Amino acid sequence: xxxTVEFGGGLELLCNSVKIxxxxxxxxxxAEKLTMKDLLAWIRTNLIKERPEMFMKGDSVRPGVLALVxxxxxxxxxQLDTTLxxxxxxxxxxxxxxx
Amino acid sequence: MAAADGGEVSAILRDLESLKAxxxxxxxxxxxxxxxxxxxxxxxPNGAVSNGSCAPLxxxxxxxxxxxxxxxxxxxxxxxxxxxxxxxxAQSKLLKSxxxxxxxGGLGSPALLYLAACGVGHLGIIDHDVVELNNMHRQIIxxxxxIGQPKVRSAAAACRSINSTIQVVEYQEPxxxxxxxxxxxxxxxxxxxxxxxxSRYMISDCCVVLGKPLVSGAALGxxxxxxxxxxNGGPCYRCLFPTPPPTTACQRCxxxxxxxxxxxxxxxxxxxxxxxxxGEVGEPLSGRMLLLDSLSGRIRIVKIxxxxxxxxxxxxxxTFSKLQFREFDYENFTQSxxxxxxxxxxxxxxxxxxxxxxxxxxxxxxxxxxxIDVRPEHHFKxxxxxxxxxxxxxxxxxxxxxxxLALKENEENRGVNSELYVVCRRGNDSxxxxxxxxxxxxxxxxDIIGGLEAWARDVDxxxxxx
Numbered sequence: 001x002x003x004t005v006e007f008g009g010g011l012e013l014l015c016n017s018v019k020i021x022x023x024x025x026x027x028x029x030x031a032e033k034l035t036m037k038d039l040l041a042w043i044r045t046n047l048i049k050e051r052p053e054m055f056m057k058g059d060s061v062r063p064g065v066l067a068l069v070x071x072x073x074x075x076x077x078x079q080l081d082t083t084l085x086x087x088x089x090x091x092x093x094x095x096x097x098x099x
Numbered sequence: 100m101a102a103a104d105g106g107e108v109s110a111i112l113r114d115l116e117s118l119k120a121x122x123x124x125x126x127x128x129x130x131x132x133x134x135x136x137x138x139x140x141x142x143x144p145n146g147a148v149s150n151g152s153c154a155p156l157x158x159x160x161x162x163x164x165x166x167x168x169x170x171x172x173x174x175x176x177x178x179x180x181x182x183x184x185x186x187x188x189a190q191s192k193l194l195k196s197x198x199x200x201x202x203x204g205g206l207g208s209p210a211l212l213y214l215a216a217c218g219v220g221h222l223g224i225i226d227h228d229v230v231e232l233n234n235m236h237r238q239i240i241x242x243x244x245x246i247g248q249p250k251v252r253s254a255a256a257a258c259r260s261i262n263s264t265i266q267v268v269e270y271q272e273p274x275x276x277x278x279x280x281x282x283x284x285x286x287x288x289x290x291x292x293x294x295x296x297x298s299r300y301m302i303s304d305c306c307v308v309l310g311k312p313l314v315s316g317a318a319l320g321x322x323x324x325x326x327x328x329x330x331n332g333g334p335c336y337r338c339l340f341p342t343p344p345p346t347t348a349c350q351r352c353x354x355x356x357x358x359x360x361x362x363x364x365x366x367x368x369x370x371x372x373x374x375x376x377x378g379e380v381g382e383p384l385s386g387r388m389l390l391l392d393s394l395s396g397r398i399r400i401v402k403i404x405x406x407x408x409x410x411x412x413x414x415x416x417x418t419f420s421k422l423q424f425r426e427f428d429y430e431n432f433t434q435s436x437x438x439x440x441x442x443x444x445x446x447x448x449x450x451x452x453x454x455x456x457x458x459x460x461x462x463x464x465x466x467x468x469x470x471i472d473v474r475p476e477h478h479f480k481x482x483x484x485x486x487x488x489x490x491x492x493x494x495x496x497x498x499x500x501x502x503x504l505a506l507k508e509n510e511e512n513r514g515v516n517s518e519l520y521v522v523c524r525r526g527n528d529s530x531x532x533x534x535x536x537x538x539x540x541x542x543x544x545x546d547i548i549g550g551l552e553a554w555a556r557d558v559d560x561x562x563x564x565x
Contacts, residue, residue, distance in 0.1 A: 008392060009322060010350055019395070054348060064344025066388075068401050075404035091399070093390060095340060098319035098352045099206040099294040099362055 001025050001034055001086055005043060009094035011065065014055055015047050023047070036067065037080040039090065055092070066093045129171070134263040166191055171264070176218050189378030190218060196377035197221035199286035201274055201302055203254040204228070205352065205362030206292035206316045206369060208240035213370035214290075215258035215265060219377060222258060223286055225270035226250045227438060233565070237352075237359035273438050274298065276425050279305045288373050291315040292366065296349050297429035297437045303328055303336030307412045308424050312376050312383075316369040318362035319350055323391040325368050326384055326403065329413065330376065333385035338407040343433040351439065361393050446530040451537070453545050455554045458520065468518040469505045473532045478524060482563045484554070492528050495535055502541065519544045526550040 005021045012019045025042050027034055037059060048055055054062065060080060061067050067074040068091040074082055084090070166187045173180065176190050198219050200207050203226040214222055228250050230241045238250075245253035251271045258267045270282060274293075279301060283289055289311050291302045299315070306313040312330035317323065329335045368389065375381045390399040408415045430436055453461075461468060472479055472487040479489040488505060490498045502519070509517035521536070521544060523529040529546035536544035547554070555562040 008390065009324070010319070010348070010355075019392070054345075062345065062348070063342035064340060064348050066339070066401075066403070071399060071401045073401065073403040076402065091401075093324075094348060095344065096317035096319045096322060096324050097294060097296045097299060097349050098355075098357060099202060099204055099292050099317055099365075 001027060001084065003039070003084065003087070004089045005039075005047065006089065006091045007093075008091065009096055011055060011092050011094045014050055014052070016049055021047055034084045035080065036069070036074060036078075036082040036084065036090075039084060040080075061092065064095045066095065067091070068093070130263070133171070168194075172218070175262075175264070179217065185378060185380055189380050192378050193218050193374065194220045196288065197223070197286045198288045198290060198373050198377065199223035199225065199283060200290040200292055201225050201298070202292035202294065203238070203240065203250040204234065204292060204294060205237040205318060205357065205359070206366040207254065207290070208238045209363050209366035210290055210292055210316075210370045210373070211254055211258055212240055212261065213367060214373060215262045215267070217370075217374055218262065219265060219373075221266045221268065221286070223268045223270065223282070224251050224254050224258075225272065225274050225282065226254070227271065227273040233353075237357060237362050239359075239363065274302070275437065276301060276305075276427060276429070280309065280421055280424065283311060284309050287311065288376050289313050290369050290373055292369065294352065295437065295439050296343055296435055297433040299336055300343065300433060301427075301429045301437070304412045304419065304424055304427065307335050307337075308419065308421050312385075314369045314372045314376070316362075316365040318365045319352060319357055320355055321358055321361055321392065321394040323361050323365035323393070324388060325365055325372070325391075326388040327372055327376070328385075330383055330385040332406060334404055334406045335410060335413045337412045338405075338410045339403060341407070341409075341411065346434050349433075349435060353441075358393065361391070364391060364393070441525055442527055443525075444527045444530050446534055447546060451533055451545050452530075452548050453520065454548045455556075455558045458547050458554075459558045461518070466518060467509050467513040467515050468520055469502065469509055471502060471519070471521045471532070473521055473523050473528050478565075481565055482551070484522065484551070487522065492523075492532055495532055496539065499539060499541075502536075520547055521545070522547040522554075523550045525552050 001024065003023050003025055005023055007015055007019055015021070025034060025039060040056060040059065040061070044052055044056055055065070056062055069077050069082055069084070070089055168187060168190065172194070179185050179190055180187055196219055198214055200211050200214070200223065203211065203224050207224070207226070211222065211224060230245045230248055230250050230253050232246055234241060235243065240257045241250065241253045249271045251269045255267045255269045272278065274282070283305050289302060289306050291299060291313055293299060293302065303313055306329045313328040315328055315336065316325045327333065372383055375383050386403060386405060388401050388403050390401065406413055411417060412419050470484060470487040472483055472489045473492040473495065474489070475491050476489060483489065488501065490501065506517045506519060519536070519541060521529040521532045526546065526549040529550060533544045533546045551562065552564055555564045
C-alpha cells in the first residue's frame with residue numbers, strides 16, 4: 001500500500017532529518033486492512049533510526065505527538081484502529097513549546 | 100476685473116493656508132491633551148504598574164454619529180472601517196476589548212505591535228525577563244536602547260508610541276498560579292506567547308477556570324503552530340495533550356535555534372485570531388490547528404479533536420476549580436521549570452573536573468594534552484578553542500580511535516603522558532562524554548567545568564558566546 005508518511009516538529013530528527021517519506025507498506029498475508037497500529041509498528045522498524053522512545057510509548061505515539069490522517073486528528077478517525085487506504089497521508093507532529 | 104479676481108484668489112489661498120495651519124495646530128493640541136488625559140486616567144486611582152485596572156477610555160463617548168468612534172478614531176482606523184465585514188461594529192468591539200499577551204518575546208513582539216496598532220482598547224503585557232542582544236533578531240518590538248531593561252517596559256513603550264490612545268498595562272513579573280487568576284480575570288482574551296510547557300498548561304487551565312478564549316502559538320527552528328483553545332465549546336490544551344511530553348522532547352530556542360521571522364509569522368497570526376475573536380468576525384481557528392513549515396514553504400491546517408469529555412480541566416465531570424488551579428504544581432507535572440534557566444548537571448567526582456582558569460594554566464604551562472569538543476558540528480563552526488578536536492557527543496563511541504591516535508601522537512612528540520580534556524557549550528554534555536570515556540577505558544578524561552560559556556566569563560571576555 002502506497003502511503004506518504006511525514007514527520008514534523010523535530011520528529012524528523014529521528015529519521016535522518018527526512019521529513020517526507022513515500023513508502024510502500026506490504027499488508028500481512030492474512031490481514032485485509034492496514035491500521036494505524038500496524039503502520040506505527042512498521043514505522044518503528046523501517047523509518048525510525050534513533051531514540052524510538054521519542055516517537056512511541058507502548059504501541060502508540062508518545063505524549064506530545066499529534067497523529068494526523070489526511071489532515072485530521074487521529075482521535076477523530078479511530079486512533080490506533082484507523083484503517084488506512086491507498087495514498088493516504090499520515091503526519092506525525094511533535095508539539096512545539098518555543099516562542 | 101481680472102486683476103481684482105487675482106487679488107481675491109490669492110486672499111482666499113492665504114486664508115486657506117492660515118486656517119489649515121491653525122487646524123493642524125489644534126489637532127496636535129487635541130492629541131496631546133488626549134494622551135495627557137489617558138496618562139492621568141492610568142495613574143489613578145490604582146494606576147501603578149501591575150495593577151491591571153481598566154479605566155474607561157476617555158474618548159468612548161457617543162460622538163453623535165450613532166457609534167462611539169471619535170473623529171480621530173475614524174481617521175486612525177479608517178482602513179479597517181472601510182472593510183465591509185469589519186467596519187464600525189468590529190472596530191467598536193476592538194476598542195472595548197481587553198487582551199492579555201503572556202510573554203513579550205518572539206511571538207509576543209509582533210502580536211503586541213498589531214494589537215496596539217489596530218486599536219485593542221486595553222492591552223496587558225506580562226513578562227519577567229530583560230531584553231538581551233541575542234533576542235533582537237526575532238523580538239522585534241524591542242530596540243537596542245532597551246537592552247538590559249525589562250521587556251515589559253520596552254514593549255509597552257513601543258505599543259504606546261504606535262498608539263497613544265489605548266491603555267497599556269505592564270506586569271513585570273512571572274506568571275504563576277498565585278497571580279494568574281487575578282491578572283487573567285481582567286481580560287477578555289488571553290494570548291499565549293510563552294516558551295515552555297508548564298506555562299502552556301498553566302495558562303490553558305486558568306483560561307478554562309475563568310472561561311476565557313486562548314490564542315496559542317509556538318515556534319521553533321523553521322516551524323510554527325497556532326490554534327485557539329477553550330473557545331465556543333472547542334478543546335483546551337489538555338484535551339489535546341492530556342499527558343505532558345518527556346522533558347527531552349521540549350526543545351528551546353536558546354538550544355535548538357529559531358529563524359527570527361518564524362515566530363514573527365506565528366505572532367502575527369495570533370494577533371489576527373485575537374482580533375477576530377474580539378471583533379466577532381470570521382472563523383477563529385478553534386478545533387483546527389495551523390502548522391507552518393517555513394523551510395519547505397508549507398502551511399497545513401488540520402482538523403483537531405473537539406472538547407474531551409474526560410479532560411481533567413474542562414471535561415464533563417471535572418472538579419477542576421480555582422482553588423485546585425492555585426494549588427496545582429505545573430513544574431512537577433511537566434518536570435520542567437516555569438522560568439527556564441540552563442540545565443546544570445553534576446555527574447562527576449571533583450577529581451574528574453577542571454575549571455577554566457586551571458585549564459588556562461595548563462595551556463600556559465605547555466602541558467601536553469588533547470582537548471575534545473563534543474558540541475554538534477554547526478556549533479563548533481561558530482567558535483571553538485584553538486587545537487580542539489570536534490567529536491560530537493552522539494559519535495563519541497564510534498570515533499574513539501581518533502582520540503587514541505591524538506593522545507598517542509601527543510605522547511610520541513612530547514615524550515610525556517598526555518592529559519585528556521572534554522569541553523562543550525555549558526558543561527553538561529562534556530560531563531556525559533567524560534562518563535562514557537571513563538567506561539570505555541579513558542579513565543583520565545576530565546571535563547572543563549561550565550564549558551565555553553565559563554571560558555568566556557572567567558578567562559577570555561573577548562571569546563564569543565551565543
